[in-house]
Amino acid sequence: MVDTAKPMRADARRNYERLMDQARAAFAERGTEASLEDIAGAAGVGIGTLYRHFPTRQDLLEALLREQFDALAATGRDLLDDVSAGAALVTWVSAFVAMTSTYRGLTAALTATLRDESTTLHAACVSMRAVATALLERAQQAGAVRADVSASDFLILISGVAWAYEHVVEESPRRLLDLVFEGLVER
Amino acid sequence: MVDTAKPMRADARRNYERLMDQARAAFAERGTEASLEDIAGAAGVGIGTLYRHFPTRQDLLEALLREQFDALAATGRDLLDDVSAGAALVTWVSAFVAMTSTYRGLTAALTATLRDESTTLHAACVSMRAVATALLERAQQAGAVRADVSASDFLILISGVAWAYEHVVEESPRRLLDLVFEGLVER
DNA sequence: CAGCATACGGAGGTAGGCTCCGTTTCGACA
DNA sequence: TGTCGAAACGGAGCCTACCTCCGTATGCTG
Numbered sequence: 001m002v003d004t005a006k007p008m009r010a011d012a013r014r015n016y017e018r019l020m021d022q023a024r025a026a027f028a029e030r031g032t033e034a035s036l037e038d039i040a041g042a043a044g045v046g047i048g049t050l051y052r053h054f055p056t057r058q059d060l061l062e063a064l065l066r067e068q069f070d071a072l073a074a075t076g077r078d079l080l081d082d083v084s085a086g087a088a089l090v091t092w093v094s095a096f097v098a099m100t101s102t103y104r105g106l107t108a109a110l111t112a113t114l115r116d117e118s119t120t121l122h123a124a125c126v127s128m129r130a131v132a133t134a135l136l137e138r139a140q141q142a143g144a145v146r147a148d149v150s151a152s153d154f155l156i157l158i159s160g161v162a163w164a165y166e167h168v169v170e171e172s173p174r175r176l177l178d179l180v181f182e183g184l185v186e187r
Numbered sequence: 188m189v190d191t192a193k194p195m196r197a198d199a200r201r202n203y204e205r206l207m208d209q210a211r212a213a214f215a216e217r218g219t220e221a222s223l224e225d226i227a228g229a230a231g232v233g234i235g236t237l238y239r240h241f242p243t244r245q246d247l248l249e250a251l252l253r254e255q256f257d258a259l260a261a262t263g264r265d266l267l268d269d270v271s272a273g274a275a276l277v278t279w280v281s282a283f284v285a286m287t288s289t290y291r292g293l294t295a296a297l298t299a300t301l302r303d304e305s306t307t308l309h310a311a312c313v314s315m316r317a318v319a320t321a322l323l324e325r326a327q328q329a330g331a332v333r334a335d336v337s338a339s340d341f342l343i344l345i346s347g348v349a350w351a352y353e354h355v356v357e358e359s360p361r362r363l364l365d366l367v368f369e370g371l372v373e374r
Numbered sequence: 375c376a377g378c379a380t381a382c383g384g385a386g387g388t389a390g391g392c393t394c395c396g397t398t399t400c401g402a403c404a
Numbered sequence: 405t406g407t408c409g410a411a412a413c414g415g416a417g418c419c420t421a422c423c424t425c426c427g428t429a430t431g432c433t434g
Contacts, residue, residue, distance in 0.1 A: 009380065009381070009430085009431055009432075010430095010431070010432090011380090011381065011382080011430065011431065012380080012381060012382090012431090015381085015382085035420080035421060035422090036421075036422075036423090037420085037421060037422075038421090040383095045382075045383075046382060046383030046384055047383075047384075047421095047422085047423075047424095048381095048382065048383050048384070048423085048424080048425080049381075049382055049383065051422095051423065051424080052381075052382080086372070108295070111354055143373050144372060144373060145371050145372060145373060146369075146371060146372070146373050146374075147373070149366065149371060153362055153363060153366060154371070156351045156352075156354070156355055156363065157348070157351065157363065157366055157367070157371075159351050159354070160347035160348045160349075160350050160351025160352070161344070161347045162347075163347050163350045163351065164343045164344065164346050164347025164350065165343075165347070167298050167343070167346070168343055175340055176340060176343065176344065179336065179340060179344055179370075180344070180367075180370070180371060181370055181371045181372050182333075182370045182372060183366075183367070183368055183369045183370020183371075183372075184332050184333060184336060184341070184344075184367060184368045184370070185273070185331060185332060185333070185368050185369060185370075186330050186331060186332060186333050186334070187333075187374070196399085196400055196401075196411065196412070197399095197400070197401090198398095198399065198400065198411090198412065198413080199400095199411080199412060199413090202412085202413085222389085222390060222391090223390080223391070223392090224389085224390060224391075225390090227414090232413075232414075233413060233414030233415055234390095234391085234392075234393095234414075234415075235392090235393080235394080235412095235413065235414050235415070236412075236413055236414065238391095238392065238393080239412075239413080
C-alpha cells in the first residue's frame with residue numbers, strides 16, 4: 001500500500017502508476033493469472049521493480065481493486081438505511097457479482113484469500129463479509145429472507161454465483177440472481 | 188482413450204495403470220493442478236511416457252473420471268423414470284455436485300472444457316448437459332420447477348454451486364442445494 | 375554540487391511443462 | 405528359441421514464469 005504519510009520519489013511514483021495501468025490491461029485481457037513478467041515488461045520496468053511495489057500477485061490485485069472494494073463496502077453501509085431490506089440485499093449482491101467479474105479468476109482469488117489472514121486481499125474480504133452479514137440479518141429480520149439461512153451459507157452461495165457469472169457471456173446477472181433469491185422450485 | 192480393438196502391450200498396460208493410480212492419489216491430495224512430473228515420478232515412468240498415454244492433463248482427468256461420468260449419465264437416465272420429477276432432479280444435482288468435488292479444481296476444469304470441443308472432457312460435459320436438460324424439462328413439465336428457467340441458466344447455477352461446494356469444509360451439500368431449489372426469500 | 379538513501383533491473387536459480395530422438399522392450403514369426 | 409521390427413520408454417533440453425539478490429543508477433536533501 002502507498003504510504004501517504006511519506007511522498008514517493010518521482011521515479012517510484014511513475015513506475016507504480018505504469019505498473020497499475022499495465023496490470024489493469026493484462027488482467028482485463030487474460031485474467032488474474034496474467035504473467036507478472038509480461039506486466040513488468042509492458043510497463044518498461046524490471047521484474048524486481050514490480051516485486052518491490054507489489055510483493056505478491058494478490059497485493060497487485062488489491063491495489064487495483066481497492067477503490068472498488070471501498071465503494072462496495074460504502075454501498076453496503078448506505079444500503080443498511082434502505083427501507084426495503086430485501087431490495088437492499090439484492091442490490092448489494094448485484095454490485096458484488098459485478099465487482100468480482102472485473103477480472104476472470106477474481107472470485108477464486110478472493111475465495112482463496114479467505115483462509116489466509118496474511119494477505120492484503122483478506123482484509124478486504126473480511127470487510128465485505130461483515131457488510132454482507134449485516135445486510136442479510138437485516139433482510140431476515142424484515143422477513144424478506146429465510147431466517148434459517150446462515151451468513152456462511154449465504155456467502156458460499158453468492159461466491160458460487162459470482163464464480164459462475166464470470167464464465168458466462170457478458171450479460172446482466174439479473175436472471176441468475178433472481179434464481180438465487182426466488183429459487184428453482186415453482187411457487 | 189484405450190483402444191479396446193487392439194490389446195495393449197504388457198509394459199504399456201502396466202505403466203498406464205500405474206499412472207492412473209498415482210494420478211488419482213495426486214489429484215485427491217493436491218487437486219487437478221498437481222504436477223504431472225511428480226505423478227510420472229511416483230509412477231516410476233518418464234514424463235514422456237505420461238504424455239504418450241495422456242497428451243493433456245484433461246485427458247488424464249477424463250480417463251480417471253470416465254466411470255463416474257458414465258455412472259452419472261446412467262443415474263440421470265434412470266431418474267427419468269422416477270415418478271417424482273422434482274425429487275429426481277434434486278437427486279441428480281446432488282450426485283453431480285458430489286462428483287465434481289472428487290478433486291479440487293475439477294469444476295473449473297470441466298467448465299473450461301465446455302468451450303473447447305477438441306478436449307475429451309468436452310464430450311463428457313455435453314453428455315451430462317443433455318441428461319441435466321432432460322431432467323430439468325421433465326421437472327418443469329411436472330410443475331416442480333419454474334417454467335421460465337432455461338437449461339443454460341440452470342447449468343450455470345449448479346456449476347456455481349458445485350464450485351462453491353469444493354471450497355467448503357467437508358459436509359453434505361444438502362443445505363446449499365436446498366437454498367438453490369427453495370431460494371433465499373421467505374415464503 | 376555532493377553524498378546518501380532509495381529505487382532499479384536483470385542475471386541466476388528454481389520448478390514445471392512439453393517435445394524429441396536415441397535406447398529398450400515386447401511379441402510375432404520362422 | 406532366437407531374431408527382428410514396431411511399439412514403448414525416458415530424460416535431456418528448451419521454454420516460460422516465478423522470485424531473489426546485489427551491483428548499479430537516480431532522486432532529493434542539505
